[in-house]
Amino acid sequence: MTDESRQNLLNRIRIREDLELFTGGALSRHANVDDLISRVAALERSQQDFVYEWCELIARSNNELAAHFISLAPRAFSKMEREGVQNWLDESITTFDNRGLGSAIEVLESVDAYAVTYAERHMRCGFDEASVFLRHFVRGLGGREMRIASDGETFTDTESLYLPDAVDLFPVPEQNFTLYKLTAAHLWAQTWYGTWRYQVVEKLMRHFDAETTLPIFNRLESIRLEACIARDLPGLAREIADYRDDDVSTSALWDAWRERAVELLGEDASAEDSLRLAAEFEGMELPPLQPYHGDMYANKVRDALFARIEREKADFQRAMNELNTSEEGQPAGEGDEAQKQMVEIEMTEDDGGDGSDVSFQISIDGELVNVPEHLRELMGSIIQDFGEIPDEHMDPSELGQYSDELLAQAGEAESDSDFDPDAKGTFVYHEWDCVRQRFRDDFCTLRETTVPAGDESFIDETLEKHRGILKSIKKTFEAVLGESRLQRRQSDGDDIDLDALIEAYTDLAQGREMSEYVYTRYRNQERNIAVMFMVDMSGSTLGWVNDAERESLVLLCEALEMLGDRYAIYGFSGRTNKRCEAYHIKEFSESYTSEVRQRISGIRPKAYTRMGVAIRHLGQLLHRTHARTKLLITLSDGRPEDYGGYKGKYGIEDTRHALLELKQSGVHAFCITIDNEAQEYLPHMYGTANYAVIDEVQKLPYKVADIYRRLTT
Amino acid sequence: MTIEAIRTEQTSITEEPYYEAIRDELEVFAAAYRNQLPVLLKGPTGCGKTRFIEYMAWYLKRPMVTVACHDDLTASDLIGRYLIRGGETVWVDGPLTSSVRNGSICYLDEIVEARKDTSVVIHPLCDDRRLLPIEKLGELIAAPPEFCLAISYNPGYQSVLKDLKQSTRQRFVALEFDYPVAATEQVIIEKESGVNADMARQLVKFGAMTRNLKGSGLDEGASTRLLVNAGKLMGEDIAPVVATDSAIAQALTDDGDMLKAIHELSRSIF
């Protein structure tokens, strides 16, 4: 007998004894015990441990069930991973508790069927697991930010990638995941390599019958796109090749198409070539779509595309218009009108002929200007749609349009309800007029009022809803507090401060008095921070945003109470310069009482967003408190806007001025906003590093706390 | 500890450091130097600021001192202090003082990290007085024309407690650094890591992908430094995807989905 087989035999004897013991003899009543024992012996060590452990546990309630478990465990392990086996066993034990032994044994015996459904549930790759990854992945590949959404159909409208709820084509989760990824990548390629360029969509809608053409166009484009991918992303191309349907007739058909459309494989081929070729392919048998291919919906693309073109054109013109004044230093002086300028854009292609990897330089009146991040992105998106910046985007007559609009400062207010500037709790502030390049003195009248109490149960609901987030916020804030730091030159402490001691000694040696401050000590850093939260209560926050703002404040208060920072919360809104309002929610000196909570709950959207005056007023309040670091944080959903011309450049410039005044008085300002277009004007108002744009309202509560932590540590 | 700062040595750079000019920074720095103006280097981490200063030190044939600022760095760490030697007290110059005395280039890296009191000694040195007050010695040293102070600053997403004060920044000639354009970056990677042109081009492309993710889940994209590092690993026959994972992805984030996305982006290229 070899050592190994002796070991085996001993093993089996031991297993048999153990299991007999656990099951109180129930095992021996089974047929084929020997056979069973060898199968248990053949399991991996960790699997055996699992069987032992559970056998003992189950036997405490029922020997017979334990014996059944042993007899089926090897089979279960041959069909499922450990997690599946665990689930199968759990279900049987639950059944035993609820419905008794017979049913529980039935569950165990149906192990084969269980393994099949388990696999179906767990092999698939679901949208929820994959969507965050996909968003990052697609964003990294390049181009405008895509929304990842799930839908019955797989397609893109050039704003979103619509993907199936789940992919479960393969028996292995990794493969389903890859297929999901490739599907997204293929749709992304359509948006990146120009399948839906404006010129193409235009032609397609005008000259072709979508119903017959689209399926052909889809296949021809796939051929072209896969050639593009092979050039730029060879790794991805290899994977795509692996996931093609390898059915002989399918690949033959694709090969035939590829051969006939060979010009699409070239670097210079464009979607217009595919469209032109489509006519030739009419009536030919269509090769079946590959597993990673989606459908095409030209109407949806057109709607999204045209809406975006309009929007981005306006944004582009506004951004170009703001470009001059945003150059640091003085805004353009009174004399030279901002309109009549020579704007030139020069593009350089980095590589490839697809126009997708371009960098550009903008010069105004022959002078190169720095292209801010948001404009760069905007231009990238426009080029994705056109392959260039179309001339009409640059039309100078339209470029000047924005500043003209503002000249009319006509107040539309019903003057009888204007605030009396002399009344108690009423304040008067100046406002910056960028058109006339000077302040309008005593122009704005602001009244302080208090937010009416709302329902306090909102607070509890919020705390409950965000329990998980709150826990993690508290944990990170605790870490902030726990951050102790070494203090030098203490009169007393844990250790000797060598530097100070040496210095003291040298003083002594030179006949001077010796210092007693020669110790070091660890101590929690003292936080000496006062922060004012300025909450946008304009009408546009109605709904989601208002909820998110209130929820954010609730979480924030919890966190701030922990830190012990001094904080105040005010809302702001207004209608015209004569009726600006600041809503008191919490003062610096007030504690986080039930009244404060009720006021937070009671925050409701009011009128407009006259931001400058609000910043000036709350800045005053901040100024009057004592703290080493003072911070004003604005929560807002959009650009400054009010009646009477307070919009566009005028509003932005006044806000910028108010922030500059604030900065000069030593207050730091930061803005958190939910406006996706905020990139255009926030850097100008707050400076590049002093704002954050939150892309999803739901994330606001978490983000606000997180940003606050990062800002103040 | 502070001893570190004291020991920071003057180095003379005798061999030409490899530096690829991005814009007109060489000319601007040289002009600032001739006019005895201090220089502020702004830019994200790993984009070549330190390398640039080394190059300028070589070019201007001046020794240089680098001080990496940290939050315990005080004015005396820069200026100097008394020490005891054999029962005697001796004054030891700090790196800034010795740099002023020798007329070398003093580079304070990540100045915002240092204690606030450091600005007190920097300010008089940076306006037209060019004086360094040494309180303990009762001395006031005038900086020779060869002396140059350069500081660096990364204006990324930062704590307001660490903002560079206006009164400080307005004393400097600012040079803005950013990651180089693709062609230049490719050359840098080739020269620094030894990978071939093809591999370097792929790395640049990969770098751009991670930079696309800045603000959408990443605080920063991969710096030139990280791309060079990945290239160096590849030169040792580490598989490209493993190299980008360990030299780049892990350095950028801990988030699982993001790591996976970066991993898959790398796989699509290599």
Ligand SMILES: Nc1ncnc2c1ncn2[C@@H]1O[C@H](COP(=O)(O)OP(=O)(O)OP(=O)(O)O)[C@@H](O)[C@H]1O
């Ligand atoms: N223009 C360049 N020429 C040559 N090498 C460069 C250049 N830019 C970056 N590098 C490479 O990147 C590496 C990192 O650069 P460096 O250490 O100078 O960065 P840094 O800007 O000082 O970063 P930090 O702010 O983190 O200190 C260098 O070691 C070099 O390999």
Ligand SMILES: [Mg+2]
């Ligand atoms: Mg450096």
